[in-house]
Amino acid sequence: MVGVSGTYEYLPLKIPFRMTMGIEPLEMEDWVEIDVFYDEEMTLRREILETRKEVAIVSRPEAADANWEVLEMLAEFLPQRFPSRFRREGSMLFDLTIGDTYDINDKSLDPLEVIARLIQEDVCVMMKVDGKLRLVSGAVLFPQRWHLLEKMGMDMRSIHLPVPLYADVIGSAVDHFMNRLKVDKPVWRANWAIVDDPTLFQPLNEEDIYAALQGNVKNNFDFQNHNGDVGSRLYTRCERETLVRLPRSGAILFTIRTYIRPLTVFESRPELAKQMVRAMQSLPDSIAKYKTMAGFYDVALEYLQRCAAQSTG
Numbered sequence: 001m002v003g004v005s006g007t008y009e010y011l012p013l014k015i016p017f018r019m020t021m022g023i024e025p026l027e028m029e030d031w032v033e034i035d036v037f038y039d040e041e042m043t044l045r046r047e048i049l050e051t052r053k054e055v056a057i058v059s060r061p062e063a064a065d066a067n068w069e070v071l072e073m074l075a076e077f078l079p080q081r082f083p084s085r086f087r088r089e090g091s092m093l094f095d096l097t098i099g100d101t102y103d104i105n106d107k108s109l110d111p112l113e114v115i116a117r118l119i120q121e122d123v124c125v126m127m128k129v130d131g132k133l134r135l136v137s138g139a140v141l142f143p144q145r146w147h148l149l150e151k152m153g154m155d156m157r158s159i160h161l162p163v164p165l166y167a168d169v170i171g172s173a174v175d176h177f178m179n180r181l182k183v184d185k186p187v188w189r190a191n192w193a194i195v196d197d198p199t200l201f202q203p204l205n206e207e208d209i210y211a212a213l214q215g216n217v218k219n220n221f222d223f224q225n226h227n228g229d230v231g232s233r234l235y236t237r238c239e240r241e242t243l244v245r246l247p248r249s250g251a252i253l254f255t256i257r258t259y260i261r262p263l264t265v266f267e268s269r270p271e272l273a274k275q276m277v278r279a280m281q282s283l284p285d286s287i288a289k290y291k292t293m294a295g296f297y298d299v300a301l302e303y304l305q306r307c308a309a310q311s312t313g
Helices: 038-056 061-081 112-116 164-181 207-214 264-267 269-282 285-290 295-310
Strands: 058-060 085-088 092-095 101-103 122-129 130-139 185-195 235-245 252-262
Touching: 038 058, 058 122, 061 085, 061 092, 061 112, 061 130, 085 264, 112 122, 112 130, 112 264, 112 295, 130 164, 164 207, 235 269, 264 295, 269 295
Parallel strands: none
Antiparallel strands: 058 130, 085 092, 092 101, 122 130, 122 252, 185 235, 235 252
């Protein structure tokens, strides 16, 4: 199954729950990550580009220069950070794993599509438009319950309108931070959810999201008759996001990397299961619903409690 493994890279548990930005300083050598799922996920990304490109890659005219700036940064970064996978000769970038070659000076290329073909991360670009930072472009092939086309042109508060507590608790802080983000001070953050579908490409429109907030979600599995296989049918979906101010355009680049893990990994990690139980129990009901757990919260919690019971602590 693409993108599913038995290790946890990112699982940001806040106990008790607090709505915070959760940002950490980013070392630029860790800007982009490549793992054992690179080949599988890049194959999937190419399939999505062939079949759903119109919803996966979107750009407004004012984003053109920033899009190229991102590609140029990657064309410099990737061969230095991953020399066994990428090589740079003049304006030519060679993907040694897949065999593709890109001329970074070829302006007939779509820079966002090239980016989507190079890395596992999705990317979004925000720029000042009419006095506010707005989403102006993106290559989002692995969306988690949102739709790039719907969000295009929105500011941060509008983008996060369906998120419970966002506007009241951290909306102003996020706006302030984004406006003050410095080129030499990149950051990263992470989030998590429990899902019953490990599919990486999961766009939802606003109507679907608001239905989830009411607990009206169609589950992919009958958790009332699960026959004990909850751990293999539920997954944590974690996102690692980086925020970088682009030096030339002044735009802000988001990268979004998705990791999916089956709950079965908690069977061998009871201490982590114990933390997960405490984190889930402290979630406000609105947040639990937003994370689409309404249909299986109880069975997920029960399963994790059994895993935690193996702890000696």
